[in-house]
Amino acid sequence: MCKACGCSAAAHTKQSETTGSNRLDAKHDHEHDHEHDHEHDHAHPHSDGHTHRDDALDAHEQRISVGRRVLERNDQVADRNHAFFDQHGIRVLHLMSSPGAGKTLLLEKTLALASKDSPISVLVGDVEQDLDAQRLAAAGGRVKQLNTHGSCHLDAASIERELGHFVKPEKGLLIIENVGNLVCPAAFSLGEHAKVVLLSTPEGEDKPSKYPLIFHDASCIVITKTDLLPYVPFRKEQCESHIRAVNPKAPILWLSALTSDGMYRWMEYLRTI
Amino acid sequence: MHELSLALSLLRLVSEAASHAGASRVKRVMLDVGEGSGVHSEALTFCFQEAARGTLAEGAEILVKRVPLKLHCRHCLKTSSPSEFRLVCEACGESTVDLCDGLDLSVSAIDIETENSLGVQDV
Numbered sequence: 407m408c409k410a411c412g413c414s415a416a417a418h419t420k421q422s423e424t425t426g427s428n429r430l431d432a433k434h435d436h437e438h439d440h441e442h443d444h445e446h447d448h449a450h451p452h453s454d455g456h457t458h459r460d461d462a463l464d465a466h467e468q469r470i471s472v473g474r475r476v477l478e479r480n481d482q483v484a485d486r487n488h489a490f491f492d493q494h495g496i497r498v499l500h501l502m503s504s505p506g507a508g509k510t511l512l513l514e515k516t517l518a519l520a521s522k523d524s525p526i527s528v529l530v531g532d533v534e535q536d537l538d539a540q541r542l543a544a545a546g547g548r549v550k551q552l553n554t555h556g557s558c559h560l561d562a563a564s565i566e567r568e569l570g571h572f573v574k575p576e577k578g579l580l581i582i583e584n585v586g587n588l589v590c591p592a593a594f595s596l597g598e599h600a601k602v603v604l605l606s607t608p609e610g611e612d613k614p615s616k617y618p619l620i621f622h623d624a625s626c627i628v629i630t631k632t633d634l635l636p637y638v639p640f641r642k643e644q645c646e647s648h649i650r651a652v653n654p655k656a657p658i659l660w661l662s663a664l665t666s667d668g669m670y671r672w673m674e675y676l677r678t679i
Numbered sequence: 680m681h682e683l684s685l686a687l688s689l690l691r692l693v694s695e696a697a698s699h700a701g702a703s704r705v706k707r708v709m710l711d712v713g714e715g716s717g718v719h720s721e722a723l724t725f726c727f728q729e730a731a732r733g734t735l736a737e738g739a740e741i742l743v744k745r746v747p748l749k750l751h752c753r754h755c756l757k758t759s760s761p762s763e764f765r766l767v768c769e770a771c772g773e774s775t776v777d778l779c780d781g782l783d784l785s786v787s788a789i790d791i792e793t794e795n796s797l798g799v800q801d802v
Contacts, residue, residue, distance in 0.1 A: 459709055459742050463790060470700045472709075472786040476689050589717065590681060618764035619717055622778070651765045654774045 480594050483562035487597025490569050495577035497679045500596050502620060503604035504613075505586030508630040510538045511663040512604065512672070513583060517547040519673055529568060530583040531560040538583065559590040562597055579679065588613070592620035600625040600679050607631045608638050611645035618652040626657050626675060633662040682719060685784065686726035692786055693736050702791035705736040709788040713746045713781040715764050720745075739789075748781035 463469060475481070491498050501509050513528060520526050528549040530538045539551035550572045552564055565573075565582065573580060582598065584591045603624040605613050608631060614621040621627065627649055635642075642660075649658060659675060661668030689710070697705050708727075712720050724741045731737045747760040752768035752775060759769035760781075768776050 457707065457740060457742065459744065466792055467706055467790050468700070468702075468793060469788050469790050470696055470702075471788050472692070472696045473788075474692055474696075475783050475785040476685055476692060477784065478692075479688065593681075593717065615765075619715060619782070622764070622766070650774060651767065654766055654776070 477593060480562045483566050484595040484597040487562055487565050487569065488599075490573075490575075491580070491597060491599070494575040496573065496580050497578075498580045498582065498596075498598040498600075499676070499679050500591075500598035500601045501581060501583045501604065502588070502591045502601065503586060503606075503630075504588045504609060507586070507604040507606040507609065508663055509583050509586070509604055510541055512628070512630060512661075513547070513581060514541055514545040515663045515666065515669060516581075516672070516676070517542060517545040519669065525578040526581060527573065527578060528581045528583060529565065529572065531564070531585045533558070533585060554585060558585055558587050559594050560584050560596060561594045565596045579676065588617040588620050592617075592623055602626045602628060604628045604630050605645075607634045607640040611640050611642075612648050614645070614648040614652055621649060622652045624653060624656050626659065627653065628659045628661060628672065631662060631664070632660050632667060633665045682722040683726045683730075685718065685723055686730050689723070689727055689786070690730050690734065690736060693739070693789055694734060696786070696789055697735055697791050700791055701793050702735060702789075703794040704792045705739040705789055706792060707740045707742055707790040708736070708786060709790075710741055710743050711746050711783070711785045711787050712743050713748070713783045715748050715778070715781045716784045718784050744787070746781050746783070749779050750776040751779050752776050 488498075490496075501513070503509050510530070513530075517526060517528075526547065528542050528547050529552055530542065530549060531552045531554060532538055533554050533556065535553070536551035539549045542549040550568065552560060552568075554560065554564070560582065582596055584596075588603075601624050603620055603626075605627065607629065614627075629642075629645065646658060649656075657675065659668060659671050661672055663669065689708075693705055693708055710720070710723075712718050712723075720741075720743045724743070727736075727741060728738075731739060748764060750759050750761060750766065750768060751757075752759070752771060752773060754773040754775045755768060755771040757768065757770040758779075761767065761769055766776050766778065767774050
């Protein structure tokens with residue numbers, strides 16, 4: 407269970423929201439004396455009546471205009487991170503995927519192929535343990551493990567803490583490997599220049615439609631484990647179709663980090679970040 | 680998604696706006712929830728109400744307005760609101776669209792009571 411929101415795999419589906427199965431939904435069993443011509447929910451404590459935004463205020467009430475995004479604070483920190491990166495010539499790639507799609511293996515192979523004069527640093531996020539950092543260090547990488555101890559994603563603040571420390575103020579490529587999760591990282595920008603989302607062939611060709619936000623925001627989408635195509639019911643054209651329904655422009659790369667098939671295209675892409 | 684964590688951020692934002700306006704109490708929060716934001720408004724409301732206990736937002740009603748996904752098509756220049764997260768223009772069927780609304784979670788306004796208007800301090 408995620409400590410941040412208490413979510414489990416089956417929680418918070420759109421289905422239960424539209425059928426109003428939550429006990430806090432106020433039932434509409436009282437008379438309406440005005441038209442509802444706007445979309446709204448009545449997500450408030452069960453009470454005898456309900457109020458609408460366009461109802462008149464009581465004499466002792468005042469409406470204060472706010473106009474602020476709830477996640478603005480993360481975005482403010484992300485912007486500061488981005489400014490630090492630009493100031494020092496650091497190009498930053500944010501790598502996301504579901505758990506087990508192959509982020510770490512892709513990075514191991516990337517570090518092995520990278521040229522000595524193009525330094526790559528890696529910040530890797532996991533809930534617990536430094537197993538990924540160990541693998542990347544063994545592959546010759548300059549790496550630091552970040553542990554969230556319960557939270558299911560890195561946020562901009564976790565990266566800000568490393569600026570000027572692990573993230574040195576000098577030119578290079580920084581790759582941030584997020585915690586395996588196709589939902590939450592989509593909402594938490596880290597200040598990166600490019601968001602790369604991985605999808606592995608065993609996960610199924612329709613994932614992009616099921617997780618539209620993260621695939622929509624991707625600068626590049628990488629389909630991994632192409633070596634398993636003969637063994638899984640994954641159709642390349644259908645997958646591309648699902649991707650294009652939510653992201654019309656991002657380049658789609660096909661590769662197998664295990665066999666190195668397609669890795670050269672990935673290394674080419676890294677040069678464009 | 681992160682309804683508890685979002686609720687805490689929402690509470691911080693509401694409390695800041697309320698304090699800045701000299702509020703003694705927050706009566707209502709007008710929350711705009713984008714259809715593409717991944718936010719579950721009932722769960723968020725529940726978490727907010729729990730988190731707001733003992734604060735000036737305790738008991739505040741959350742009035743949710745769903746903000747539909749809005750696409751602008753570069754091909755036919757029309758704006759459309761798909762019912763699903765599919766980046767295809769509803770008017771002409773092309774995917775030459777830009778997503779211009781429906782992804783955010785934001786507070787448009789809050790209704791407050793101030794100490795002066797009541798004459799007595801709420802406890």
